[in-house]
Amino acid sequence: MNNEQKKGFSRRTLIKGAAAAGGLAVASSFVPYRFAIGAQAKVKVGILLPYSGTYAMLGNSITDAMKLRIAAAGDMLGGRPVEYVAIDSQMSVPKAPQNTSKLVDKDSVDFVVGPVHSGIAAAMAKIIGKRDQPIMIVPNAGSNAVTGPLCSENIFRTSFSNWQPAYPGGTLMAKEGHKTCITIAWKYGAGRQMMDAGAEAFTKAGGKVIKDIEVPFPDVEFQAFLSEIASLKPDAVFAFFSGGGAIKFLKDYAAAGLKSIPLYGPGFLTEGVAKAAGAAAEGVRTTLHYSADLDNPSNHAFRAAYEKATGKGANVFAVQGYDAGSLIVQAMAKVKGDTGATADLIKAMENANFIDSPRGPWKMSAAHNPIQNIYLREVRNGAQKYLGIAAKALEDPAAGCKMA
Structure with missing residues (x-):
């Protein structure tokens, strides 16, 4: 059975199942047709991060924490199960267009989470920013251009600008x-x-x-x-x-x-x-924008949960991944799982609540970059020591962004 046949079979089965149950109102005025037939379809989260080489630790930290946050929601996004499609970026800028196109066109993902490398981020943004879907969430790469000249309604960042x-x-x-x-x-x-x-x-x-x-x-x-x-x-x-x-x-x-x-x-x-x-x-x-010893309840709970799940201590990369997961969970709950409601999904992401982030409270800027505290830290006895706030609620200049 080819992929098209599989899609057709799944579609017919869902419709028959709705009719047999007497109830899933495919034509209901309250439930969009596109959503009614796909309400139980998996939400595809594509991931383009490094899992080999110098930055493998970063990719694994981000992925583990994002999955931890979504698992806390029952591995459900707006009432739909989640499916992950991951690609090792290998920190290769030349491979970025091909890898991005695979996730977007072949795998038909609803979200793309990545990357770590700024050059890869720019390459991805040039492709995804020209489309309405999928939504791109950058959990690390700080390329100024991504929330600058390449900013787009469907591109968000949960990390930082460089x-x-x-x-x-x-x-x-x-x-x-x-x-x-x-x-x-x-x-x-x-x-x-x-x-x-x-x-x-x-x-x-x-x-x-x-x-x-x-x-x-x-x-x-x-x-x-x-x-x-x-x-x-x-x-x-x-x-x-x-x-x-x-x-x-x-x-x-x-x-x-x-x-x-x-x-x-x-x-x-x-x-x-x-x-x-x-x-x-x-x-x-x-x-x-993070220090391991930040004294807030959310950070304590996050670090304990992350260590229990992975056996490792959490770092800033994990926090960025965790907040990427939180962004998806919150937005999908707001649109009740309807990934086709693009405008509403984007609005929900713009207004997502990060009062309880492990890094401390932050919010999205008009350019879709975090407005966040920057902390001063010093290494003492092999650990980061928080010394104070170096810059409070610092917003990136977002030079060249048409939305800012």
Whole structure:
């Protein structure tokens, strides 16, 4: 039996079942025809995240937490069961159009959750933003363009723009008395945008960036760059790396004898890797929209549930995935499972309630990016320590977004 026959069989069976039950009013004025015949059809959630390579930890954290949130709703979305269709992005920008088209055209998903990589996010947005469906939810990639020039009614983000966690870090360096700094990051979209944001804030506050270092992505051979930093003797270093690359950078930085030069960066530099980096991470200050030790009931409950389900401690990537799941659960409940009610579904997502997010309360901006607190953290004794709010209810500029 081919796919079309399967679809036809399922359609006829549902209609016959409704008639036999005496009741599912296919033509009822209260239930849209498209929804009545598909009320029990599964809601397809497509996932395009990395499950191999440097960022595999991020992909798994996001996925596990999103599924945890949906499982808390009985694995039902607006009264319909959920089905997941996952693809390993392999952090490949060239493969992004093909992978996106597979989920959208072949698998006919209702939602696409992903990606981690900013370049992949831009490629996905160019495809999905031209359609009414599916809805795209970005649980990590901070590409400024996604909620900037590429913003669209059917694209939402539950994470951050690259500008958001980096800008307060630049301000922090200047506030703590540093006059010069070196920026260093992988040479790709996220790295460039975060370094630009940090440098913008630092120079605006009177500081000077004496060197901007770009490391080929995803190389983790840092020795030559660290030698250059040592020779230039900056007051501070502002860095962006994440996952396995962050562990290697932190260890190499310490091994190069650079611990006397304060290290700052967006929180991904130490997020989820502080324990693995050991003493090398001690004293590193970062700014991010989450800290593991935030003292609120939702965070405590989330961390306990996540650890019970996965055997691992939750990180910011898990929080972003959890809130992506919450966004879907809330919106689907509002439209009573009718994925065809696109306008109502989008409105429900725009007005979703995140008062009880583990990261603290936040809301969607007009560009569909979180307006959220950015926290100051420092690694102490192998764990993130919350030191205060670096920027309250920070909204991304959303430059170029037609909806903002």
